[in-house]
Amino acid sequence: MGIVVQKYGGSSLSDADAIKRVARRITDAKKAGNDVVVAVSAMGDSTDELLDLAAEVSPLPPARELDMLLTAGERISMALVAMAISDLGLTARSFTGSQAGVITDDVHGKAKILDVTPGRIRSAIAEGHIVIVAGFQGVSQQTKEITTLGRGGTDTTAVALAAALEADVCEIYTDVDGVFTADPRIVPTARKLDKVTYEEMLELAASGAKVLHLRSVEYARRHNIPIHVRSSFSTLEGTVVSGSINDPDSDQSEATMEAPIIAGVAHDRSEAKITVVGVPDKVGEAAAIFNALADAQINIDMIVQNVSAAATNLTDISFTLPHSDGQTAMTTLASLKDRVGFESLLYDEKIGKISLIGAGMRSHPGISAKFFTALAEAGVNIGMISTSEIRISVIVDQDDVDRAVQATHTAFDLDADEVEAVVYGGTGR
Amino acid sequence: MGIVVQKYGGSSLSDADAIKRVARRITDAKKAGNDVVVAVSAMGDSTDELLDLAAEVSPLPPARELDMLLTAGERISMALVAMAISDLGLTARSFTGSQAGVITDDVHGKAKILDVTPGRIRSAIAEGHIVIVAGFQGVSQQTKEITTLGRGGTDTTAVALAAALEADVCEIYTDVDGVFTADPRIVPTARKLDKVTYEEMLELAASGAKVLHLRSVEYARRHNIPIHVRSSFSTLEGTVVSGSINDPDSDQSEATMEAPIIAGVAHDRSEAKITVVGVPDKVGEAAAIFNALADAQINIDMIVQNVSAAATNLTDISFTLPHSDGQTAMTTLASLKDRVGFESLLYDEKIGKISLIGAGMRSHPGISAKFFTALAEAGVNIGMISTSEIRISVIVDQDDVDRAVQATHTAFDLDADEVEAVVYGGTGR
Numbered sequence: 001m002g003i004v005v006q007k008y009g010g011s012s013l014s015d016a017d018a019i020k021r022v023a024r025r026i027t028d029a030k031k032a033g034n035d036v037v038v039a040v041s042a043m044g045d046s047t048d049e050l051l052d053l054a055a056e057v058s059p060l061p062p063a064r065e066l067d068m069l070l071t072a073g074e075r076i077s078m079a080l081v082a083m084a085i086s087d088l089g090l091t092a093r094s095f096t097g098s099q100a101g102v103i104t105d106d107v108h109g110k111a112k113i114l115d116v117t118p119g120r121i122r123s124a125i126a127e128g129h130i131v132i133v134a135g136f137q138g139v140s141q142q143t144k145e146i147t148t149l150g151r152g153g154t155d156t157t158a159v160a161l162a163a164a165l166e167a168d169v170c171e172i173y174t175d176v177d178g179v180f181t182a183d184p185r186i187v188p189t190a191r192k193l194d195k196v197t198y199e200e201m202l203e204l205a206a207s208g209a210k211v212l213h214l215r216s217v218e219y220a221r222r223h224n225i226p227i228h229v230r231s232s233f234s235t236l237e238g239t240v241v242s243g244s245i246n247d248p249d250s251d252q253s254e255a256t257m258e259a260p261i262i263a264g265v266a267h268d269r270s271e272a273k274i275t276v277v278g279v280p281d282k283v284g285e286a287a288a289i290f291n292a293l294a295d296a297q298i299n300i301d302m303i304v305q306n307v308s309a310a311a312t313n314l315t316d317i318s319f320t321l322p323h324s325d326g327q328t329a330m331t332t333l334a335s336l337k338d339r340v341g342f343e344s345l346l347y348d349e350k351i352g353k354i355s356l357i358g359a360g361m362r363s364h365p366g367i368s369a370k371f372f373t374a375l376a377e378a379g380v381n382i383g384m385i386s387t388s389e390i391r392i393s394v395i396v397d398q399d400d401v402d403r404a405v406q407a408t409h410t411a412f413d414l415d416a417d418e419v420e421a422v423v424y425g426g427t428g429r
Numbered sequence: 430m431g432i433v434v435q436k437y438g439g440s441s442l443s444d445a446d447a448i449k450r451v452a453r454r455i456t457d458a459k460k461a462g463n464d465v466v467v468a469v470s471a472m473g474d475s476t477d478e479l480l481d482l483a484a485e486v487s488p489l490p491p492a493r494e495l496d497m498l499l500t501a502g503e504r505i506s507m508a509l510v511a512m513a514i515s516d517l518g519l520t521a522r523s524f525t526g527s528q529a530g531v532i533t534d535d536v537h538g539k540a541k542i543l544d545v546t547p548g549r550i551r552s553a554i555a556e557g558h559i560v561i562v563a564g565f566q567g568v569s570q571q572t573k574e575i576t577t578l579g580r581g582g583t584d585t586t587a588v589a590l591a592a593a594l595e596a597d598v599c600e601i602y603t604d605v606d607g608v609f610t611a612d613p614r615i616v617p618t619a620r621k622l623d624k625v626t627y628e629e630m631l632e633l634a635a636s637g638a639k640v641l642h643l644r645s646v647e648y649a650r651r652h653n654i655p656i657h658v659r660s661s662f663s664t665l666e667g668t669v670v671s672g673s674i675n676d677p678d679s680d681q682s683e684a685t686m687e688a689p690i691i692a693g694v695a696h697d698r699s700e701a702k703i704t705v706v707g708v709p710d711k712v713g714e715a716a717a718i719f720n721a722l723a724d725a726q727i728n729i730d731m732i733v734q735n736v737s738a739a740a741t742n743l744t745d746i747s748f749t750l751p752h753s754d755g756q757t758a759m760t761t762l763a764s765l766k767d768r769v770g771f772e773s774l775l776y777d778e779k780i781g782k783i784s785l786i787g788a789g790m791r792s793h794p795g796i797s798a799k800f801f802t803a804l805a806e807a808g809v810n811i812g813m814i815s816t817s818e819i820r821i822s823v824i825v826d827q828d829d830v831d832r833a834v835q836a837t838h839t840a841f842d843l844d845a846d847e848v849e850a851v852v853y854g855g856t857g858r
Contacts, residue, residue, distance in 0.1 A: 016485035050505065056445035057509050058516035065515070068523050069508035072501040076479065079498035080486045086494070087487035094497050099573075144528075 002168040003125070004034040007041075007135065007158035011175045012232035013077050014044035022232060023084035025173070026130060030090060035125045037165060039135040039158040040081055042073025063108035067137070067148045071096070074134035074154075082132045092130040095120060097137035097146075101164075102157060104138035104147045111138060111147035113156065113219070116164035133161060152213025159216045163223035170225050172212060173232035178239030179204065179211050181264040181414040186402050189415040193239045193263060200263040200359055201227075201241045203391040207355035208268025217241065245359035245390065261360030261367070262412045267405050268353040269398060271301060272326045273383070275318040276333065278343025286317060288340055289333065296332045298325045302353075302386040302393065314343070318384060320395060323349055351383065352401035355393040356408060368392055374411035380404045431597040432554070433463040436470075436564065436587035440604045441661035442506050443473035451661060452513035454602070455559060459519060464554045466594060468564040468587040469510055471502025492537035496566070496577045500526070503563035503583075511561050521559040524549055526566035526575075530593075531586060533567035533576045540567060540576035542585065542648070545593035562590060581642025588645045592652035599654050601641060602661035607668035608633065608640050610693040610843040615834050618844040622668045622692060629692040629786055630656075630670045632820040636784035637697025646670065674788035674819065690789030690796070691841045696834050697782040698827060700730060701755045702812070704747040705762065707772025715746060717769055718762065725761045727754045731782075731815040731822065743772070747813060749824060752778055780812065781830035784822040785837060797821055803840035809833045 006029065008022050030036045041047075050069050054061045061069075075096060082092035101117035124131050135154025138147050149156055155172055162170035179201065180190040196204070198221035205214040211229055220227050220241065230238025279285050286305065293300060303319040321329055326347060333345055354375075361367045371392055375382060380403060384395040396404050409415060435458065437451050459465045470476075479498050483490045490498075504525060511521035530546035553560050564583025567576050578585055584601055591599035608630065609619040625633070627650035634643040640658055649656050649670065659667025708714050715734065722729060732748040750758055755776060762774055783804075790796040800821055804811060809832060813824040825833050838844060 016482065019486055053445065053505075053509060054512060057448055058512040060516075061512040062515045062520075065508045065511040065521075065523060068511070069505060072504040072508075075501040075504065076482075076498060079494045079501075080482060082494040082497070083483060083487040083490040086491045087489075091491075092494075094494055 002034055003037060003162075003165050004029055004169060004171060005037045005039065005158050005162040005165065005167045006171045006173060007039045007154055008081075008173045008232060009154065009175070010041045010044050010047070010077075012173055013040060013042075013081070016080070019043075019077070019080050020084050020087075022173075023081060023088055025232065026081070026092075027085060027088045027090050030130055034168075037121060037125070037131045037133065037161055037167070038081065039133050039154050039161060040074060040077045041135050041154040042070075043077045043080075046073045046076070064145060067108045067146050070148055071134065071137045071146055074136055078132045078134045082130075085130055085132075090130060091128065092132055093124040094132040094134070095124075096134045097157070098139035100131075100133040100161070102133075102138035102160065103141050104149070106140035106143050106145060106147065108145070108147055110150040111140065113138060113149070113160045114141055116160050118161065118164050121161070121165065133157065149215075152215070155213040155216035156219055159219045159223075159225055159227065162225045163219065167225070169228050170220065171228045171230060172216075173230060174211055175231065175233065176211060177231045177234060177236050178229050179209065179241070179264070181262075182405050182409045183209075183267065186267070186405050187265075187409045187415075190409065191414060191416040194237070195240050195242070196263050197243050197245050197359055198241060199245045199390060200357055203355070203357040203388065204264055204266050207266035207357060207391065207393060208270070208353060209264070209266045212241070245362070261364050262356060262358035262414060264357055265405050265408045265412075265414070266355045266357060267401050268355075269401060270323055271320040271351060271353055271395075272323050272347065272349040273318055273320050273351050273395060274326070274329055274333070275316055275346040275348075276340075276342050277316050277346060278312075278314045279317055280341050281313050281315045285340055289317065289336065292332050292336055293321075293329055296328055298329050298332070302384055302395065304384045304386070320351070320353070320384070350398040351395050352398045352404075353393055353395055354401065354404045354408060355391055356412070357391045359390050361390055361392070370411060371408060374407045375404055378403050378407035380407070431463055432466060432591075432594050433458055433598055433600060434466045434468065434587050434591040434594065434596045435600045435602060436468045436583055437510075437602045437661060438583065438604070439470045439473050439476070439506075441602055442469060442471075442510070445509075448472075448506070448509050449513050449516075451602075452510060452517055454661065455510070455521075456514060456517045456519050459559055463597075466550060466554070466560045466562065466590055466596070467510065468562050468583050468590060469503060469506045470564050470583040471499075472506045472509075475502045475505070493574060496537045496575050499577055500563065500566045500575055503565055507561045507563045511559075514559055514561075519559060520557065521561055522553040523561040523563070524553075525563045526586070527568035529560075529562040529590070531562075531567035531589065532570050533578070535569035535572050535574060535576065537574070537576055539579040540569065542567060542578070542589045543570055545589050547590065547593050550590070550594065562586065578644075581644065584642040584645035585648055588648045588652070588654055588656065591654045592648065596654070598657050599649065600657045600659060601645075602659060603640060604660065604662065605640060606660045606663060606665050607658050608638065608670070608693070610691075611834050611838045612638075612696065615696070615831050616694075616838045616844075619838065620843060620845040623666070624669050624671070625692050626672050626674050626788055627670060628674045628819060629788055632784070632786040632817065633693055633695050636695035636786060636820065636822060637699070637782065638693070638695045641670070674791070690793050691785060691787035691843060693786055694834050694837045694841075694843070695784045695786060696830050697784075698830060699752055700749040700780060700782055700824075701752050701776065701778045702747055702749050702780050702824060703755070703758055703762070704745055704775040704777075705769075705771050706745050706775060707741075707743045708746055709770050710742050710744045714769055718746065718765065721761050721765055722750075722758055725757055727758050727761070731813055731824065733813045733815070749780070749782070749813070779827040780824050781827045781833075782822055782824055783830065783833045783837060784820055785841070786820045788819050790819055790821070799840060800837060803836045804833055807832050807836035809836070
C-alpha cells in the first residue's frame with residue numbers, strides 16, 4: 001500500500017463546507033487503498049487576520065511570538081479537517097509541525113527544514129489513521145522553539161513529508177486545475193501543462209507563477225518527489241512536476257524535438273526597479289553596492305549594467321527587487337553616495353516582469369528574437385533583459401504586462417483552441 | 430526577588446486595546462521587582478467561536494481534535510500579550526501548556542493536572558523574561574497528546590504554576606473587584622470580602638459563584654497557595670483566598686467571634702430538578718437509581734428523599750443536576766422504570782439554588798431558622814434543602830431567585846452602606 005501526501009491551501013479550506021469537501025477528497029484517497037498524509041494551511045484569510053491583530057498590538061512584534069501566533073491558524077484548520085473526516089466514519093489524527101517531526105533551523109518567519117522525523121506519523125499510519133499535519137511550521141533543532149517557513153511554506157511541508165515518508169506522490173491541491181502556459185486570468189486560452197520538469201517549474205515559480213512555492217519545487221527536485229498540482233474543486237488530472245531536462249530518461253529530455261519548446265509565460269508585478277545613476281566605472285564599485293544590499297538582507301533579482309559612456313567614464317546600474325525591500329534598499333544606497341560617488345538614485349515600482357520559460361529553448365535558436373518581436377509588435381517597450389539557460393525575462397511598464405503576456409503566448413502558439421482554464425478563488429499559502 | 434503568578438481571563442483580553450492594558454499591568458508588576466509568570470485564557474468569545482466552527486464541521490467531534498482546536502485560542506492570546514509587552518520595552522516569552530510542562534492525565538476535554546515541570550519557565554525567568562503561559566491546556570503524560578482542562582481551566586493553570594514555582598501569590602484578574610457577599614448584579618449593596626478561607630471559597634464556587642473555578646480553589650488549598658482575586662480594570666485590592674477554618678493560626682478561625690458569620694449568599698440557575706415519583710420503599714431502590722445515573726457520567730448535586738407514606742409504602746426521590754445532563758438522566762431513568770417499579774418522572778428546569786455560606790455558622794445556632802424566615806417573609810417557597818458544615822442550600826422557583834438572594838443578604842446584615850460593586854463585563858474562563 002503506497003503513501004500519498006496531499007496539500008490543501010487556505011482557499012480550499014475557506015469555511016466549514018470547504019473543509020467538508022476536502023475531507024471527502026481525503027477519505028476517497030484512503031478508500032482507494034492509500035495511506036494518506038495531509039498538510040494543511042490556515043483557513044482562508046485567517047493568517048492575514050492574525051497579522052492584522054499583531055499589528056494592532058505592536059508595530060514590530062518579536063519574530064518568535066509572531067511565529068507562535070501564526071501557527072495557531074494551521075492548528076485550527078487541521079483539527080477541523082480531522083473532525084470532518086471523523087464525521088465521514090474514518091479516523092484521523094492531527095499533528096502540529098513539531099509533533100510531526102518537522103525540524104528546522106531557528107530563523108523565525110522563514111525557517112528552513114533541516115530534517116523530518118515522522119515517528120508519530122508512522123505510528124498513526126500503522127494504526128490505520130489518516131494523518132493531518134499543520135503546514136508552514138516546525139520546531140527548531142537547537143532551541144526547540146516554534147518556527148514558521150514563510151509564505152507558501154505548506155507546499156514545502158507537504159513535499160518534505162513526502163520525501164521523509166517515501167511517498168509515491170505529493171498532490172498539491174489548489175484553486176486552479178494545474179500549471180498553465182500563462183495566468184488564465186490574463187490569457188483565457190492558456191493551456192494546462194500535463195507535465196513539466198523541475199527546472200522549468202523552478203523558473204516558472206521564480207518568475208511569478210504562484211501555483212507552487214519555489215522552495216517546495218527545489219525540495220522535490222533534490223529528493224526526486226513527483227508533485228501533482230491539481231484542483232481541489234474538480235477531479236481533473238492536473239500537472240505532474242517531475243524529471244529533469246538533463247536526465248536522459250526523462251520524457252522532456254528524450255523527446256526534445258516533440259516536446260513543446262516553451263513551457264509557459266510567467267509574469268510578476270511584485271518587483272521594483274532601482275537605478276544607480278552615474279557610477280564611476282572602476283573596479284569594486286558594483287561590489288560595494290551589492291555587498292551593502294546583501295548586508296541589509298535584500299534579495300536582488302535582475303541586474304543590468306550598461307556599457308559606460310566613453311566621454312564620462314560613468315555607468316548606470318539597474319536592478320530589480322521586491323517592492324517590500326524598496327525602502328530599505330534606497331536608504332542603504334543613499335548612505336553609500338559619498339563613498340561610491342554615484343550621481344543619483346531612481347526608484348520605479350510601476351514595472352512588471354515577463355518571463356518565457358522552456359527547456360526546449362536550449363536547442364532552438366531564435367527564441368529571443370521571436371519574443372522581442374512579439375513585444376515590439378504589441379507596442380511594449382523593454383526596459384531590462386536577463387536570461388538563463390531555459391528562461392528569458394524582460395522588464396516592461398506595469399501597464400503593459402497583460403498585453404505583453406498575451407502577445408507572447410500567441411506568438412509561441414501556446415493558445416488552446418478553446419478556453420480550458422477555470423480559476424476558482426484566491427490563492428492559499 | 431519573589432515570583433508572582435497572574436491570570437487574565439477572556440474578558441480582560443477581549444481586543445487589542447484590552448491586551449495592551451493587560452501588558453501594562455504585567456510590566457508594572459515586573460518593574461516593581463517581581464519575577465512574573467502569567468496564565469492567559471483565549472480572547473473574549475473566541476473559544477465559543479471555535480466551538481461553533483467545530484459544530485459546523487461535525488456534530489460530534491472527536492475529543493482529541495476538539496482539544497487540538499480549542500488550544501489555538503490561548504496560543505493566539507499568549508503571543509499577542511507577549512508582543513504587547515515587548516512593545517513596552519520589556520521581553521516576554523510565551524509557552525504552550527506542553528512547553529510550560531503542564532502534565533495531565535489523558536482525559537480530553539476535562540484533563541486533570543498530574544504534575545508541572547516548569548524547566549523552560551525557570552530558564553526564561555533566569556534570563557530576565559516575563560513568562561506568558563497558555564492557560565486551560567496541557568500535555569498528557571502517557572500519550573503526549575494535547576489536552577484541555579475544561580471550562581475555568583486557566584484559573585487552575587495559574588494556581589498549578591504558582592505551586593510548582595513556589596510563587597508568593599497567585600493573582601486572578603477578572604472583571605469584578607473580588608469575591609462579593611452576593612452577585613452585585615442582583616444585590617447592588619453587596620460587599621467585597623477582604624479575606625475568605627479556602628473552605629468558604631470552595632462552597633461559594635460550588636454553589637454558583639463564578640468568580641473562581643472550583644478546581645483551582647481545591648488545588649490552591651492542597652498546596653496552600655494564596656489566591657488574590659482582583660479586577661483587571663482597577664487597581665483596588667481584591668479578595669485574598671487563604672487559610673483554613675480548621676487552622677488555629679488562621680485569622681478566620683482564631684477570631685470566629687469577630688469574623689463575619691456569613692461569607693456570602695451564592696445562587697445558581699444552571700440546575701434542574703428530577704423527581705422520581707412513587708418509588709417502592711425497600712432496600713436498594715435508591716442505589717439502583719443513582720448507580721445508573723453515575724454510569725451515565727451524570728453529576729448529581731442535591732438529593733432529597735421524603736419519608737414514605739405509611740399507607741402506600743411508596744416514597745418520592747428528588748435530586749438536582751446540571752441542565753445539560755437533564756436529557757440523558759431522563760432517558761436513563763425511563764429505562765429503569767420496570768426494574769425499579771416507580772410510578773413516574775417529573776422534570777423541572779425552572780429552579781434556582783440559594784446557598785448561604787460561612788465558617789461562622791458552625792458555632793452559631795439558629796442560622797437555618799433565620800435563613801428560612803427571611804425567605805418566608807419574602808414570600809419565597811422552599812422546594813428542597815441540603816446542608817454542609819458551613820453551607821445551607823435551598824431550591825426555590827427560578828423566578829424567586831433574585832428576591833431570595835436580596836432578602837437573605839439583608840437578613841444577615843451583609844448590605845454595605847453604599848454601593849461598592851462595579852461589574853465590568855462578562856466572565857472569562
